[in-house]
Amino acid sequence: MKRLQGYQFKLEPKSKYLAHLNQALGANRFVWNKLLAMNLARLANKQPILWYYEMCWFITLWKQSEEYAFLREAPSQSLQQTAKALARAFKDAFDKTQPNKHIPVFKKAGKNEAGIRYPQGFALDEPNQVVQLPKLGWVKYRRSRHITGTVKNVTVSRTAGHYTLSIQTEREVEPPVHPAQSAVGIGLGVKNFAALSDGKFIAGPNSFKRHQQPLAKLQRQLARKQKFSANWQKQRAKITRLQAHIAAARLDFLHKTSTRLSKSHAMIAVEDLKVANMTQSSRGTREAPGQQVRQKSGLNRAILDQGWGEFRRQLEYKQHWQGGWMVAVPPQGTSQHCPDCKQSSRANRQTQATFVCVNCGYADHADTVGAINVLDRAIALLSWKPKQKPQDFAGFVCEVNGAVSAVSSRNQLSAVF
Ligand SMILES: [Zn+2]
Numbered sequence: 001m002k003r004l005q006g007y008q009f010k011l012e013p014k015s016k017y018l019a020h021l022n023q024a025l026g027a028n029r030f031v032w033n034k035l036l037a038m039n040l041a042r043l044a045n046k047q048p049i050l051w052y053y054e055m056c057w058f059i060t061l062w063k064q065s066e067e068y069a070f071l072r073e074a075p076s077q078s079l080q081q082t083a084k085a086l087a088r089a090f091k092d093a094f095d096k097t098q099p100n101k102h103i104p105v106f107k108k109a110g111k112n113e114a115g116i117r118y119p120q121g122f123a124l125d126e127p128n129q130v131v132q133l134p135k136l137g138w139v140k141y142r143r144s145r146h147i148t149g150t151v152k153n154v155t156v157s158r159t160a161g162h163y164t165l166s167i168q169t170e171r172e173v174e175p176p177v178h179p180a181q182s183a184v185g186i187g188l189g190v191k192n193f194a195a196l197s198d199g200k201f202i203a204g205p206n207s208f209k210r211h212q213q214p215l216a217k218l219q220r221q222l223a224r225k226q227k228f229s230a231n232w233q234k235q236r237a238k239i240t241r242l243q244a245h246i247a248a249a250r251l252d253f254l255h256k257t258s259t260r261l262s263k264s265h266a267m268i269a270v271e272d273l274k275v276a277n278m279t280q281s282s283r284g285t286r287e288a289p290g291q292q293v294r295q296k297s298g299l300n301r302a303i304l305d306q307g308w309g310e311f312r313r314q315l316e317y318k319q320h321w322q323g324g325w326m327v328a329v330p331p332q333g334t335s336q337h338c339p340d341c342k343q344s345s346r347a348n349r350q351t352q353a354t355f356v357c358v359n360c361g362y363a364d365h366a367d368t369v370g371a372i373n374v375l376d377r378a379i380a381l382l383s384w385k386p387k388q389k390p391q392d393f394a395g396f397v398c399e400v401n402g403a404v405s406a407v408s409s410r411n412q413l414s415a416v417f
Contacts, residue, residue, distance in 0.1 A: 003173045003321065005149060010142040011156060011163040017136055020073075024116050024135075025158055027074035028082045029107045031059060032114040035086055036104055049090050055083035074116075075134045081117035081153075115157030115166070122154050124167070131165060141165045160244040161237070176323030183267035185375025187334065187367050188308055191352075193257070195367030197269075197375040205253040211246050218242065254311050262318035269378030270312055271331035271370075327378035334373040338362050 039049045062068040089104040123132040130138045149171030185197035193204030225232040337344045338357040355366040
């Protein structure tokens with residue numbers, strides 16, 4: 001089994017390299033935006049988007065022209081890599097199985113920049129903490145950990161004035177066997193980040209909420225400054241730095257949480273939320289105004305803030321690494337269904353937080369009940385056979401990564417055999 005792994009380090013280029021790096025980043029951004037604009041125009045005209053090799057053909061053409069001669073200064077192949085990334089972004093955008101799919105967006109300097117990817121021609125000297133980049137030479141990076149595997153490519157990117165070196169490696173590993181034998185269901189809450197089927201809760205980082213007021217203050221100050229003046233630029237850089245800080249804190253929380261869960265449970269069941277749908281505005285149109293616009297916008301911000309789509313992506317690949325698996329189930333009605341007597345009723349959900357079954361009296365925190373239902377649905381999904389209802393099963397057999405596992409009940413998976 002091949003395992004790809006990414007590493008990120010802080011790159012510390014000497015000031016004499018900055019002009020070249022920034023120019024290369026600019027060239028990559030230019031190519032991304034120009035090809036994106038061409039493709040969007042084609043989509044608008046109901047034409048198919050350009051193939052990767054067609055985009056490369058345009059890049060070659062531009063490099064030969066006088067008008068875009070500056071592209072010749074960019075590291076060779078990095079522009080093709082940008083075209084490749086754009087082709088993949090379009091492919092993902094039209095892939096129905098991908099969570100969080102969206103049409104690629106334009107890159108802005110200093111914000112969501114396209115990085116410079118070097119597929120070859122680089123060299124890594126770990127003991128001396130330097131990387132050799134084509135057309136640049138040896139550049140220092142801060143090695144915070146050792147890498148394992150063969151280096152496939154390196155990428156240099158820039159966020160809020162800082163440069164990052166991303167290294168992707170590949171190595172052959174034995175198909176892993178998950179160390180744990182338990183299964184857990186996760187219900188995503190808004191007040192808590194998540195509720196688990198074993199009754200535990202995970203509090204969210206709410207990194208945005210904590211920084212909301214400082215951020216709003218900075219933005220008000222920006223609005224009072226003269227656009228594009230030196231002070232305006234300074235203020236805008238401050239905002240970008242704070243936003244980058246918020247994003248980094250959130251990503252750190254998501255990684256720690258998904259790693260912990262993935263190490264403790266062989267099967268993780270999650271709600272198959274279409275985050276993009278949930279976060280669509282409820283503003284409506286002038287003819288049919290949306291309802292509960294204020295409440296919904298608060299919920300939307302909480303959802304986006306907590307990064308559920310990214311969390312699910314991390315759980316999926318981390319479970320794959322550990323030899324466990326993740327199952328996504330339809331979320332409809334998980335908050336109204338009694339896990340004990342299997343009756344569903346809207347009346348079971350008395351408030352946002354409490355669940356009391358009107359039929360059998362089963363009571364628990366509503367988010368915990370949701371998580372239990374998510375897990376039960378996942379088990380039912382895996383064990384389903386025609387003519388037999390999931391609840392008739394005391395146990396079932398399923399196949400994971402080519403190995404056969406026996407799953408005996410909600411809380412215990414028996415060993416892989
Ligand atoms: Zn009940």
